[in-house]
Amino acid sequence: MARNPVARDAVLDAFEELLIDVGERAATLDAVAKRAGVSKGGLLYHFPNKEALIAAVLERLDRLAVEDLALMAEAAEGAAAYFIRSSLWSDSPMDRSFVAATRLAEVAHEEARRRFAAIQQQWLDLIAADVGTAMAKAVLYMGDGLYFNAMWESGTTGDGRGRHGDIEELLAAVERLRD
Template structure:
């Protein structure tokens, strides 16, 4: 009888947590098995190598990006407003997958680098029809990057420079005015 998919997800969750909290060097197979509460054999059942574990994380990221792009495209408030509002990190599964993949990319992991480039390209493709020019699209992406980065720096206590409430709404309104078709 095969193991339930929950065990596989627990292993990926543990690997992701170690990457985020301690970095790529600490994210060994042994450390991941311990953190997931599974035996090394249990881990190897789902991921035979560290490369397979990394690939599993990248697949998770791609699936979460698929969900995010669908949400962008169907957002009642509009794609740009949704995208900018969701750029303020909230420790959501997508946020954690991005940070974990970024840790892998920082160590030169080519598939992680490619996945992060693909993520950005998918977001740009979803937003492009809602901007008047390449410069307007670049503005949206740069504001998003700034919101995300500044919030990421704050850890448990986000930096006060990250707009919230009325300030975030003002940023969104300014960007939407600048990019209007």
């Protein structure tokens, strides 16, 4: 019998939410089952252990990163501007996946760290193709700083509306860096 993808996604979403809200240690199998509204047996049907859940979260991150990198590569405004504009919390699947995986990296989960490094390198490569290698890290750090400061101020429920002026200032700085 085929596994129900809706139930599987609900379990994975619940695990992601718990990672974001309470961290890796509190995201137990029992807590995930409760949050997903399934029995523990239902959870175990889709994910036999916590490592399988972690692997699925990281696979989701990879898939979403590939989609985002494609948008970044195709952005008419350029990869640097796309990166900065997309560096505010929007409660997108990519945002949730990114923060959930960050919570894994915080507890020294080596595979999460490896995947973050790979994604970051791909971002740097695209940004470097747009603004040059010397400026790529500056743009990356601008976007990261914007993202983390907005998260610090409003958390995962904020929309970053107060940061749109910051985005325009950073984009103007990127244009000056291009010269």
